[in-house]
Amino acid sequence: xPLEILLVLxxxxxxxxxxxxxxxxxxxxxxxxxxxxxEQWERHFPDDDIIDVTISHDGHAALVRTGTGNxxxxxxxxxxVARHLLDYDLLDHPEGFEILFHEFSAPRALIHLxxxxxxxxxxxxxxx
Amino acid sequence: xxxxxTFPDAVQxxxxxxxxxxxxxxxxxxxxxxxxxxxxxxxxxxxxMGAGNIASGFLLGFIAYAFFMWLWQITPLNLGTSIxxxxxxxxxxxxxxxxxxxxxxxxxWVWASHVNHHSSQHYNLTTALRQTWTYTFTFMMVVRAPLxxxxxxxxxxxxxxxxxxxxxxxxxxxxxxxxxxxxEAVMNTPSHHRAHHGRNARYLxxxxxxxxxxxxxxxxxxxxxxxxxxxxxxxxHNIGTFNPLRVAFHExxxxxxxATQKGLSLRQRLAYCxxxxxxxxxxSRDNSNQIKAKHVARHPEDRGTPGFERFAKSEAESRxxx
Numbered sequence: 169x170p171l172e173i174l175l176v177l178x179x180x181x182x183x184x185x186x187x188x189x190x191x192x193x194x195x196x197x198x199x200x201x202x203x204x205x206x207e208q209w210e211r212h213f214p215d216d217d218i219i220d221v222t223i224s225h226d227g228h229a230a231l232v233r234t235g236t237g238n239x240x241x242x243x244x245x246x247x248x249v250a251r252h253l254l255d256y257d258l259l260d261h262p263e264g265f266e267i268l269f270h271e272f273s274a275p276r277a278l279i280h281l282x283x284x285x286x287x288x289x290x291x292x293x294x295x296x
Numbered sequence: 297x298x299x300x301x302t303f304p305d306a307v308q309x310x311x312x313x314x315x316x317x318x319x320x321x322x323x324x325x326x327x328x329x330x331x332x333x334x335x336x337x338x339x340x341x342x343x344x345m346g347a348g349n350i351a352s353g354f355l356l357g358f359i360a361y362a363f364f365m366w367l368w369q370i371t372p373l374n375l376g377t378s379i380x381x382x383x384x385x386x387x388x389x390x391x392x393x394x395x396x397x398x399x400x401x402x403x404x405w406v407w408a409s410h411v412n413h414h415s416s417q418h419y420n421l422t423t424a425l426r427q428t429w430t431y432t433f434t435f436m437m438v439v440r441a442p443l444x445x446x447x448x449x450x451x452x453x454x455x456x457x458x459x460x461x462x463x464x465x466x467x468x469x470x471x472x473x474x475x476x477x478x479x480e481a482v483m484n485t486p487s488h489h490r491a492h493h494g495r496n497a498r499y500l501x502x503x504x505x506x507x508x509x510x511x512x513x514x515x516x517x518x519x520x521x522x523x524x525x526x527x528x529x530x531x532x533h534n535i536g537t538f539n540p541l542r543v544a545f546h547e548x549x550x551x552x553x554x555a556t557q558k559g560l561s562l563r564q565r566l567a568y569c570x571x572x573x574x575x576x577x578x579x580s581r582d583n584s585n586q587i588k589a590k591h592v593a594r595h596p597e598d599r600g601t602p603g604f605e606r607f608a609k610s611e612a613e614s615r616x617x618x
Contacts, residue, residue, distance in 0.1 A: 178311065178350070181311070181315040181343070182343045182347065185315070185318060185322075185339060186336060188322065189334055189335070189339055190336050192326065194336045195335070195337070211528060212533075212534070244536055245336070246333060246338070246418075247335070247338075247418075247530075247534075249536035250534075272542060272550065273537060274536030275537060275542070
């Protein structure tokens with residue numbers, strides 16, 4: 169196949185499919201509830217014993233306290249990703265917290281928190 | 297031997313079909329309200345990985361091809377290009393695919409290339425196109441050497457390999473539940489391949505087939521999809537990025553970080569490169585066998601069921617559950 173035609177097909181195909189998916193509402197992030205957050209955490213870490221779950225007001229992140237320490241679960245498109253909070257930096261962000269994981273495959277998570285939540289989450293994440 | 301043989305690049309010619317089939321699957325799901333899920337960024341990432349795979353073929357394909365042509369020059373055998381020879385080449389290349397794919401899950405160096413294909417938590421036709429950019433670096437082209445030394449022309453071997461990949465495109469769907477029983481018995485199908493993409497303990501390291509599922513049945517790696525254990529797609533530790541560069545290279549970066557840690561022996565460094573995924577020198581990670589063992593410890597009722605055969609019930613347990 170001539171290279172120009174292949175290029176047009178690939179670029180046009182990706183662009184067209186992206187537009188179709190976005191316009192049909194496939195770009196929405198999953199919203200978590202306490203129950204779904206627990207279920208999702210157990211899916212990612214079936215060995216963990218969950219103590220409690222704190223959901224951000226927008227439903228796109230959850231701080232999960234487990235028997236082995238804290239973890240963060242966050243919306244990743246229509247799905248979720250979870251990490252134990254072991255090797256990370258917690259940065260203030262105008263919209264909440266930015267968490268840097270020092271991990272190439274999950275570099276950062278932006279957590280949307282209001283002022284009250286920000287204090288509460290910091291207390292939970294960094295107990296005195 | 298230097299005779300000139302040409303075959304079309306089947307994968308390139310299939311690109312319009314790929315795009316059309318994705319649109320049909322999407323519309324089917326949208327209209328029926330079942331049969332899979334699509335998410336914009338996940339799909340775009342998969343499609344860009346597919347485009348990058350074709351580009352990496354343009355950029356690096358000459359390395360494998362030069363190797364194959366060298367083998368072709370030294371072999372005294374030439375089976376020609378008749379239809380029966382092409383069919384035989386297709387079947388033998390599928391056996392080659394089975395083993396390369398199995399190495400791809402059991403050797404971390406090869407997994408580093410293949411992992412991106414499993415990195416989506418979705419399973420639809422775009423997932424089929426989430427292909428590697430780094431296959432050349434795995435050196436798995438050597439597994440094709442016997443075919444060429446047996447007298448199959450390199451162009452034919454690459455052609456049937458392309459047909460193999462095209463076959464595997466359509467099985468990346470939830471829109472088809474089961475094919476007729478005879479077909480499920482012989483061929484790789486959406487059901488068999490859904491199980492292969494599962495991160496559930498039961499489905500780890502199963503169903504490596506490309507076209508013919510008989511290889512898995514022959515070599516003991518077949519696990520049928522279970523109605524009571526819905527496939528959960530993705531990786532044991534799912535990635536948190538849609539960035540195609542991170543998707544393509546994350547496991548290579550992981551190998552580098554692990555193998556260059558201070559205080560390791562040479563054996564441990566090599567194990568981080570070539571042992572099954574999940575190896576760790578300090579026992580801080582689990583490989584697939586350990587994940588399965590932990591699962592049956594939590595769910596003893598699954599002992600001896602498909603995917604957990606090696607954890608078969610003891611005689612006493614069998615008697616008490618009978």
